[in-house]
Amino acid sequence: MTSIPREPFRRITVMQGETRVSDDPEVVMTTILGSCISACFFDPFAKVGGLNHFLLAEPGHGGTDAASMQRYGVYAMEVLINAMLALGxxxxSLRARIYGGASMHDGLRDIGAANAAFARRFLKDERIMLVGEDVGGHDAKRVEFRPTLGLARCRTAAERTIVAYRPRMPSSPVSTGDVEFF
Structure with a gap:
């Protein structure tokens, strides 16, 4: 009788608006990013780490409810720090790596660059050492993070194809009965 080999790691997928922490050496956290940012924090002495995934840096001037706050970096960073402190x-001792922040849509506001700038500013203000980053560009990224070791791998998730959209207009209106198409 042959046994099925056991995968050495337990994968945890972190979705947009989520934060996960772990002190389990068999955990690998994964996420996929476009203009969003993931901060990977770790404490090399306590062997604790975590990852968040936020959509925007900070809320606008309008009111926000507690559920929507999870999308913002200002909230996600604090949640990540507090969860790590709770695990020891x-x-x-905190160290950080940041990933994502791609410019996914040509001609629109560069949300990815604003998110990356926010993450760097937050880390500087909180005196958390930034030890690595892969931000910017135009491609989505896939991140794998070993929280107890602070090791991360970031790869391009897929090549982006820029398609210029030009609506085709017929040279003359087409008429069919009482309805005119143009």
């Missing part, structure tokens, strides 16, 4: 990490 020391704030002074």
């Amino acid at each position: 990490a020391a704030r002074a």
Whole structure:
């Protein structure tokens, strides 16, 4: 009787608006990013790490409810820090890596660059050492993070094809009975 080999790692997928932390050496956290940012925090001494995935840096001037706050970096970063401290990490030992922040749509506001700038500013203001990053570009990224070791791998998820859209207009209106198409 042959046994099925056991995969050495337990994968946890982190979706937009989520934060996960772990002190389990068999955990690998994964996420896929476009203009969003994921911050991977780890404490090399406590062997604790975590990953968040946020859509926008900060809410606008309108009111936001508690459920929508999960989309914002200002909230996601604090949740990640607090969850790590609850697992025994020391704030002074935290290290960070940031990923994502792609410019996914030509001609529109570069949300990815704003998200990356927010993440860098937050880390600087909170005195958390940034030890690695892969932000910007035009392609989606797939991140795998080993939280207890602080190791991360970031790969391009798919090549982006830029398609210029030009509506085709017929040279003359087409008429059929009482309905005119143009």
